[in-house]
Amino acid sequence: MSEWWTYSLSDFLMFSSRSYYRLIESYNAAIWPAHLLALVAGVIVLGAIARPRQHLQRSAALVLAAAWGWVAWAYHLERYAEINTAAPYFAAAFAVQALLLCWLAYRPGNAAPAPQPLAFGLSGLAILAYPLLALARDGGTWRQAEVFGIVPDPTVVATMGVLLAWRAPAIFWLIPVSWCLVSCATLMELKIGHAWLLPALALTAVLAAIMVSKKPRDLNSTADPRS
């Protein structure tokens, strides 16, 4: 298997930026108006960060699990696999993360966290601002907008915000951070200007998570019995 070491990153980029964004455009057109549902789901996630209640936390974790599951099937397996032979592996990773998020929703001893401005900002950026990147890209149109719950990148960023807010253990971060690196490498090879954005957001989230983990938990913020 020594042959595999001779490949470079560019060898695995099998498609042009035109094919990539056209795929997102046709995917968006095929599933519209699911984007409106995704926006509602995004608002639930933001609400769970802004108002830490255990029932909201559980709902948000299940919303995120559904989003990861949907992206695994509808995006990676059904669409992206047409132009990227690695997409089925991405789908498997996203499915695993969906299961982890289900576990996060129901695992015993969950603590409702205090509001986290940075976590809210990260998820808010992913849910509300990320679609606008399509307009900032040279030649991009709103039809190619990348929407939370529909395509991977904003889904991953929104999830990192939630993981940060809930002080999720490292295992929950593994796949989102790995995807940020994969997506960055892809966008860099496609020469997309905002390729740096995803790893920068991941680094911010991970550093913040490390800092937060060193602070003692506020016992007063444990699950609200009224929830």
Added chain:
Amino acid sequence: MPPTSPSRRHLLASMIAASGGLALSPLLAAAPPAPLLTRPIPSSGEQLPVIGLGSWITFNVGRDPQGRRESVDVMRQFFAGGGRLVDSSPMYGSAQDVIGEAVQALKPARLFSADKVWVSGGARGMAQVEASRKLWRVPRFDLLQVHNLLSWEEHLPILLAIKREGRLRYVGITTSEGRRHAEIEKIMASQPIDFVQISYNALDRDVEQRILPLARERKIGVIVNRPFRQGDLTQALAGKPLPGWAADIGCTTWAQALLKFIVSHPAVTCAIPATSSVAHVRENLLAGTGRMPDEALRKRIAQDVERLA
């Protein structure tokens, strides 16, 4: 070649406009003014046009109907202009199926189908080749190559046996971007292969030292991939004025000059630029016509490209 390169398109349009003010589309639909030059395949003497068609990235368009239509148009223009060799691989995503769709629609009479086997272990090789053949919609392949030498020790004996049985016409090996040249040389020296596919252009000229001379010595055909460094070279030269020598060999664009540099090497059988643009296909095919640079001019082209790129 990148799917979109406004500078090249602009240059071509300017050239056409300057040559008589004709509308772009009718002239682009016309045949090349001179016949496409051919080179004999060293092992058989069969003539092959010096410009082929690659499919890496450009034909991997998934199910996108527009992308597929454009790919069929590219192949239509390629065959209409005298092209024959189309190269692909199981590694190229949907490219094989896109080629198959075009083959089914166009029914090219003189297609030279070149594909690859790219799987670990010889046992799975023939199943992959059969799957590829179905995607191409061809009765058999003309040339099968071991892609990037992956499991070549197992694949090559099988491919050579199939060739002996008359079910395959030619066998080859491939590499790109200068990888594993020592092993390529070893195989060229020891195995009865018909083709070697390598990366070669005015900047990446390592193969001139040993591989190209060895190909001549062993009567092995040479297919050249990445003639424009996946578009980076034409982009780097975009906007730089063509030196005076370009007119002497009938070049009006850098892409043509770069291709003429490659196919004028006596060991090279053909270059396989990939494109999703009909205008670029025609531009590439024009590079396979007319006067070619001699050795002195080839050196000068390499120097100028190195200086300007």
